[in-house]
Amino acid sequence: MTDHQPGAPVPPLTALPDGEAQLAVVLRLTWEDLAALGQEAGRIAARTHRPVTLDEAVSHRLRTRLPASHAKPPQPTAASALSAAASRTPGDQARQAIEQIKGTSTPMPPRSGPDTP
Secondary structure: OOOOOOOOOOOOOEEOOOOOEEOOOOOOOOHHHHHHHHHHHHHHHHHHOOOOOHHHHHHHHHHHOOHHHHOOOOOOOHHHHHHHHHHOOHHHHHHHHHHHHHOOOOOOOOOOOOOOO
């Protein structure tokens, strides 16, 4: 991916010789989405027998998704989103995402601490 500093001018859309276009995009992703992209890159790398960047995995996913997948999925209720977020710390989420990318994912144990019953 290209490094981009906030406030710096973004390069324009570039037409490539092979007929495709290149556009720099900055995305904010959940750790789970990042892990899914890492897994996608791993699958493509295994199939093509070469290293694959996350840029390539994103491009592949955008090209191969179903036409109707642009519709917004149903939004979870506030209660379910809060309970899911409260059950794991950001550190736990990051560790789980890294484990998923590496393929060593294990279920996270429930948190214990002074505020946990």
